[in-house]
Amino acid sequence: MPADASFGMSYWMRGTPSPDRPALAEDLTADAVVIGGGIAGVCTAHELVRAGREVVLLEAGRIGGGVTGHTTGKLTALHGLTYARLRDTHGILAAARYARAQQEALEHVVRLCEETGTDAELERAPSYTYVTDARRAEEIRSEAAAALEAGLDTAYVTETELPFPVAAAVRLDNQLLFHPRRFLLGLAQDLVARGGRVHEHTRVTGLREHADCRITTEAGHTVHARDVVVATHFPLTVHSSLLTRLTVRRELVVAAPVPTDQAPHGMYLTPEDRTRSVRTAPYDDGRRLLIVTGEAFEPGTDHTGERLERLTGWARRIFPGFGEARETYRWAAQDVRSADHLPYVGHEHPDTQHVFVATGFGGWGMSNGVMAGRLLAAHVTGGPRPDWTELFDPRRTLPLREFPDVVRAQASVARHYLVARPPRCTHMGCELGFNALEDTWECPCHGSRFAASDGRVLQGPATSPLENPERRSEP
Missing domain, CATH: 3.50.50.60 (FAD/NAD(P)-binding domain)
Structure with missing residues (x-):
């Protein structure tokens, strides 16, 4: 391929x-x-x-x-540092319900694939959230304890199969990799x-x-x-x-085949280093496709090319075989976060x-x-x-403790309405930013995206195209 x-x-x-x-x-x-x-x-x-x-x-x-x-196609109930936050904000019962909802979803995917005869490349694998900075080890210990209390069979570990030492990690076995x-x-x-x-x-x-x-x-x-x-x-x-109560973020993804002896079996996430997420997938010739995600940014933000170089450089440092083959995949994902x-x-x-x-x-x-x-x-x-x-x-x-984050997010949105220069999003008039890497105009307020070539809508909530779009080079 x-x-x-x-x-x-x-x-x-x-x-x-x-x-x-x-x-x-x-x-x-x-x-x-x-x-x-x-x-x-x-x-x-x-x-x-x-x-x-x-x-x-x-x-x-x-x-x-x-x-x-x-x-990245990870199906796991271990969601970064979610459970300690849920326990502290909503209580352990809420954390337990969240955990059960996620784990039931995983098993439902297995049943659906069996019932419909779908080959979604399901693979059982452990999921990890890790840090390399010893000063953050207590965050991991707290997350492991909260997830365990919520009903997940998590373990606090200090060793992984990654080709570098970690200070601490939460491990949850029997999760799923799949082809979404x-x-x-x-x-x-x-x-x-x-x-x-x-x-x-x-x-x-x-x-x-x-x-x-x-x-x-x-x-x-x-x-x-x-x-x-x-x-x-x-x-x-x-x-x-x-x-x-909604904010939008984009994130970069790079992928390339690596020899099987360089391919980790588990799926990994760290909040460090502008976030780094790693998993592998089956590839055509028996190698594994290593997929690395990170460098989250607000849509329309400058310097996306630099972010991509950082992410690719990290992958090559950690996994020396990454990028040696001619097959290389680079894309971006967008998601919405709640308050x-x-x-x-x-x-x-x-x-x-x-x-x-x-x-x-x-x-x-x-x-x-x-x-x-x-x-x-x-x-x-x-x-x-x-x-x-x-x-x-x-x-x-x-929850009251989340209100400051909402105020900060809305203040950030408001500044995109106060500036005078065009172009503006056809959804609600927010100032657009140019993404030179993807040749798109993007709305930092609500995530609409438009092609710079002709102004057509690439991603909503906008439904009307831009008039007279123009390309710009990245500074």
Whole structure:
């Protein structure tokens, strides 16, 4: 599967052919409409079809072609330093419910692959969060204890298979590596076989909730449904109570095949060194593809090329075989974070009955996306809801200790509205920044992205293209 050093399409997308699902070409009526063909959207639509609902899934691009198709594809309940924070902020019961929701999502993926005959390259592997600075070892010890108390079989260790010493690490065994795009394509195929409809290349531009919900598309078609699930990360239409509690980040990814003796079996994450995430995946010729992620930044920020050089340089220092072969993959992922570090999955705002959202996964969308699919299906069908339903409710009260972070985030957003120079986002008028590495204009407020060549929308929530875009060189 040859690739070059150009920046763009992810490894998951490049080598996974799929049938091109036709764009919506007529008005429709359905029980439920799911907007977004990533892991949360496809899992939700699949659960609803299995429950006997008439479902239409609308995706602006290709299935798995957005955030899901640009992740590292880790399925783990160990989410960095999550459990100590959850315990201290929400209590140990909340941490236990979060842990159970994640671990159940992993096992649900295994069942779905078996039931649908999907080869998603599932591999069991240990997951680690580690530090090399001994001064941070106590953070790791606290995380290991909190995760263990939450019900995960974690261990505090000081040795790993990484080719350098670590000061401390949390280890959680029996987690999953998988191919996210193959997983979604398998679910989509089964969804259609069960009577669901999938329409790619169909951008939704409007949503109104009345006695029934009305969804309009860029091509002018309309879908009526009782219930709508918005699984587009930053919601297309968003209530002000949610708007102020979401922030957007992009992160760089580099990948290249390495000899098997250089390929770690486990998956690794450190909060140090601008974050570094490592995993491997099967590769065509028996080698392993080493995937390294890090260097998170606000969309539209300058110097993305320098960030990419730092990340690539780190990978080459740690894994000497990295980048020696001609196959090299380089891309970026984007995700949305919530103010209290918990996803928002449920009713979009207090006044809605039939519009639901799934967002705020904070970099852990693989397990949380599967969790969201099951939870949203329960909301729509009125079926039994798990005891962690309220933990993820978008209408929940924000803990007082999180308010300073919200104020800082909104102050950062506000400054992008005060400046006078164009261009501005067609979503809400935020000043755009230019990403020379990807040749895009990007919104730091809500994450919309536009092609510099012609202004077309690459990523929402914006639905209208830029007028008169211009390219710029990176300073």
